[in-house]
Amino acid sequence: MADLSLRNIRKAYADFEVLHGIDLEISSGEFIVFVGPSGCGKSTLLRSIAGLETITSGDLIIDNERMNAVAPSKRGISMVFQSYALYPHMTVFENMAFGLRIAGTPKSEIDERVRRAAEILQLDKYLHRQPKALSGGQRQRVAIGRAIVRNPRVFLFDEPLSNLDAALRVGTRIEIAKLKRSMPDTTMIYVTHDQVEAMTLADRIVVFNDGRIEQVGTPTDLYRKPANLFVAQFIGSPAMNILKGKVVERSKTSARCLLDCGVSFETEVEPGRLSQGEAISVGIRPEDVELHDGTATDLAFTGSIDLVEHLGEVQILYLDLPDIREKFLMKAGGQSTFERMQGICFTVRRQNLHIFDSSGNAVRGER
Amino acid sequence: MNGARHAPEAERTDFLAVLAKVCLVTFLTSLGIVVLYPLLWMALNGFKTNAEIFGNPFALPSGFGVANYISAWNQGIRNYIATSVIVTVGSAICTVLISAWTAYGLTRSKLPGKPFFVGIVLGGLMLSPTVAVIPLVRMMQDLGLYNTYWALIILYTAFRIPFTTFLIRAYMLGLPRDLDEAAIMDGASERQIFWKVTLPLCKPILVSCVILHVLFAWNEYLFAMIFTSGADLQTLPVGLTSIMAKHGTNYAVVFAAMTLSALPIVITFFAAQRFFIRGLAEGIGK
Numbered sequence: 057m058a059d060l061s062l063r064n065i066r067k068a069y070a071d072f073e074v075l076h077g078i079d080l081e082i083s084s085g086e087f088i089v090f091v092g093p094s095g096c097g098k099s100t101l102l103r104s105i106a107g108l109e110t111i112t113s114g115d116l117i118i119d120n121e122r123m124n125a126v127a128p129s130k131r132g133i134s135m136v137f138q139s140y141a142l143y144p145h146m147t148v149f150e151n152m153a154f155g156l157r158i159a160g161t162p163k164s165e166i167d168e169r170v171r172r173a174a175e176i177l178q179l180d181k182y183l184h185r186q187p188k189a190l191s192g193g194q195r196q197r198v199a200i201g202r203a204i205v206r207n208p209r210v211f212l213f214d215e216p217l218s219n220l221d222a223a224l225r226v227g228t229r230i231e232i233a234k235l236k237r238s239m240p241d242t243t244m245i246y247v248t249h250d251q252v253e254a255m256t257l258a259d260r261i262v263v264f265n266d267g268r269i270e271q272v273g274t275p276t277d278l279y280r281k282p283a284n285l286f287v288a289q290f291i292g293s294p295a296m297n298i299l300k301g302k303v304v305e306r307s308k309t310s311a312r313c314l315l316d317c318g319v320s321f322e323t324e325v326e327p328g329r330l331s332q333g334e335a336i337s338v339g340i341r342p343e344d345v346e347l348h349d350g351t352a353t354d355l356a357f358t359g360s361i362d363l364v365e366h367l368g369e370v371q372i373l374y375l376d377l378p379d380i381r382e383k384f385l386m387k388a389g390g391q392s393t394f395e396r397m398q399g400i401c402f403t404v405r406r407q408n409l410h411i412f413d414s415s416g417n418a419v420r421g422e423r
Numbered sequence: 424m425n426g427a428r429h430a431p432e433a434e435r436t437d438f439l440a441v442l443a444k445v446c447l448v449t450f451l452t453s454l455g456i457v458v459l460y461p462l463l464w465m466a467l468n469g470f471k472t473n474a475e476i477f478g479n480p481f482a483l484p485s486g487f488g489v490a491n492y493i494s495a496w497n498q499g500i501r502n503y504i505a506t507s508v509i510v511t512v513g514s515a516i517c518t519v520l521i522s523a524w525t526a527y528g529l530t531r532s533k534l535p536g537k538p539f540f541v542g543i544v545l546g547g548l549m550l551s552p553t554v555a556v557i558p559l560v561r562m563m564q565d566l567g568l569y570n571t572y573w574a575l576i577i578l579y580t581a582f583r584i585p586f587t588t589f590l591i592r593a594y595m596l597g598l599p600r601d602l603d604e605a606a607i608m609d610g611a612s613e614r615q616i617f618w619k620v621t622l623p624l625c626k627p628i629l630v631s632c633v634i635l636h637v638l639f640a641w642n643e644y645l646f647a648m649i650f651t652s653g654a655d656l657q658t659l660p661v662g663l664t665s666i667m668a669k670h671g672t673n674y675a676v677v678f679a680a681m682t683l684s685a686l687p688i689v690i691t692f693f694a695a696q697r698f699f700i701r702g703l704a705e706g707i708g709k
């Protein structure tokens with residue numbers, strides 16, 4: 057049971073500011089995922105919440121209590137480290153019991169809590185082994201177990217699955233989702249590089265870039281309505297195609313835009329956005345592209361195939377569009393056959409265009 | 424065709440390999456004899472009489488009577504060994520614990536000006552004990568510690584802390600920081616982290632440090648000679664010289680005494696051989 061609020065959190069190492077004022081409200085029981093490119097400050101923020109880094113300025117508030125100066129262990133927070141950080145000289149049982157022993161919990165209660173956590177995580181058989189005698193997945197579960205037994209209000213994970221192989225990662229991801237469901241009141245904050253983890257686990261995703269929050273929203277929000285170019289290109293794989301263009305004609309409620317590849321279209325725009333002649337970017341997701349036979353009149357693109365990647369159930373086509381240097385990616389079904397240099401006509405539904413103004417912010421048209 | 428051409432060559436390399444091996448084994452065996460024979464000779468001469476030693480130094484003793492050994496034991500070796508053990512064990516424990524605590528502070532604390540403190544501690548490595556002897560004697564006399572076990576324990580500890588801290592610090596720098604952080608999240612205090620997490624993880628280097636310290640303290644001569652005077656407070660190296668001075672002509676007893684004084688360290692070595700080798704490897708930075 058923990059509402060968490062971050063108010064204008066800044067963190068600087070000497071003169072080098074890493075976090076430039078983070079504002080975020082997290083409500084009790086939410087599963088929040090932090091994503092962002094490497095070095096953007098996700099770990100730093102997580103460690104600041106945990107208390108392993110001191111916050112330079114701003115307020116960290118958990119359940120209406122300012123926590124900036126509270127000792128890490130008194131914040132009601134558990135953290136699972138990327139490296140697991142299990143104590144190598146202790147058995148699994150001792151690893152999980154360490155925090156409770158230090159807190160002076162009665163022996164019988166320690167025993168019970170550790171055993172219950174071990175049961176949930178299927179570690180009962182390994183309680184008397186040392187970490188070095190466990191597989192990576194088992195170590196991961198011990199690390200989670202160590203965090204569970206303390207009954208935290210807030211659970212922090214820093215890329216917990218990045219050391220596991222792909223199959224185990226999927227399995228453990230599902231375990232974590234189950235774990236979350238069994239602890240509905242516990243707030244979880246999870247850092248990951250993996251889009252699938254982020255999309256499947258999160259109630260809300262927070263996208264970071266360079267020490268700032270770019271957008272906060274549900275996975276579908278971020279996917280369907282990215283607030284800016286950065287989020288648009290960061291969420292989704294393969295990344296969204298971005299086509300440059302400009303506004304050629306601006307009427308009261310709509311704008312006529314011409315893309316560099318020669319396609320033009322008209323879109324409704326709220327007043328005050330997009331002026332005549334303004335450079336724009338238009339994003340198109342590879343999966344929103346539809347092939348057609350050359351008869352479409354609106355938003356009809358043409359291109360030629362440069363490369364085909366066959367992934368089994370889908371193929372990814374790398375297209376050359378006229379006058380554009382970057383490849384344009386599209387997803388096509390696994391059945392059809394395509395050849396290099398083959399010409400292709402495709403279209404995109406109007407509601408699947410993501411339009412961004414010259415400063416990279418999304419312009420909401422007709423939706 | 425090919426095989427036929429290669430065969431003699433293969434034979435030759437085989438022959439060379441065998442030759443090299445024979446040379447190596449011979450060399451190592453001779454080396455072993457050079458090292459071990461004098462020790463064996465010393466131990467055997469402890470069983471002889473003076474006349475035998477001079478008459479036929481390299482023969483086996485006529486009988487294995489332990490009279491010489493008993494007389495050496497009673498003429499002070501017993502006390503010397505006891506003193507050596509007390510001083511060595513006492514100073515080893517002090518040195519390693521203090522150094523580990525220091526190294527922990529130097530690697531984990533957020534102390535401002537840490538490089539300065541690292542410099543001070545490691546600067547101690549430069550300090551030559553001989554330079555400090557005279558003021559130290561005065562100091563120990565004033566403190567009433569002159570000619571006590573404490574004098575040696577304190578001095579050995581003080582002079583070995585820089586080196587031991589240096590070794591342990593290097594090892595601690597290599598320990599993952601995550602473990603400390605995990606312990607902080609678990610609510611451990613600095614003291615608990617040190618005792619329950621860091622120290623157990625440093626076990627290999629601690630064992631090495633104890634071994635290096637034991638080797639040093641057991642053989643130290645200068646301080647042991649200067650800071651103790653009574654026979655009941657002398658350590659083995661000093662005691663042996665005084666036995667030699669006293670029984671200068673009774674070589675058999677001297678040999679027996681030397682053999683006895685070598686025994687504890689030899690026994691320790693065989694008991695802890697594994698650690699010894701690793702300890703020395705750590706000591707030279709492997």
Ligand SMILES: Nc1ncnc2c1ncn2[C@@H]1O[C@H](COP(=O)(O)OP(=O)(O)OP(=O)(O)O)[C@@H](O)[C@H]1O
Nearest residue numbers: 069072074092093094095096097098099100101249
């Ligand atoms: N102790 C430190 N001193 C100075 N700068 C630091 C320190 N720790 C981190 N940084 C800087 O802070 C920035 C953010 O680091 P952080 O570890 O939070 O990134 P991240 O988003 O977790 O990246 P990744 O996804 O690669 O883990 C980086 O530019 C890093 O160089």
Ligand SMILES: [Mg+2]
Nearest residue numbers: 098099100214
């Ligand atoms: Mg990180």
